[in-house]
Amino acid sequence: SYELTQPPSVSVSPGQTASITCSGDKLGNKYACWYQQKPGQSPVLVIYEDSKRPSGIPERFSGSNSGNTATLTISGTQAMDEADYYCQAWDSSTVVFGGGTKLTVL
């Protein structure tokens, strides 16, 4: 079965750029999307179709996807961005989530 691999944790200083990767076989041939989840809340879509931002998502969130890796980039990271982030893709009519990355802003 298809797998997406994310680092368990990423740390970033306020104002700096955070990058969270998501790796999967030929992931660049699929659309990747990203969700943010804060404690006790439902996931929120922050990037879809590799690099598009839903309305209401700040411009500091961006995405890319090429080869075997999709990347979520948060520029000028703020304390409010501290959360778990999950990548997701479709594979043969099934949905695959990455294991999640805890972003710590310190």
Place this chain on the structure above:
Amino acid sequence: EVQLVESGGGLVKPGGSLRLSCAASGFTFSSYSMNWVRQAPGKGLEWVSSISSSSSSIYYADSVKGRFTISRDNAKNSLYLQMNSLRAEDTAVYYCARDEPFFDYWGQGTPVTVSS
């Protein structure tokens, strides 16, 4: 405003059954595929099942195949998940999510605990 409201969760014994519901509003429910996604305590997101707008295409994760059944009633703007032969590892918060095919709207989740 798009709203998805899950209900039906609770405590159930191993081997028992439960039926979850998701009430949709604020959009044309019959035009969208829908999904169930779950999250075990302290764990990541796990996709459970998807159903197309007309119910013609249905898919399940291997972990629930043969035990769970997804369905929908477009006249009632509702999505369902019938869960049978429940196991301790099915303990999770269950979310319904609208399919675009990215999940642009999620409900607040309903908790399911399988324990004796």
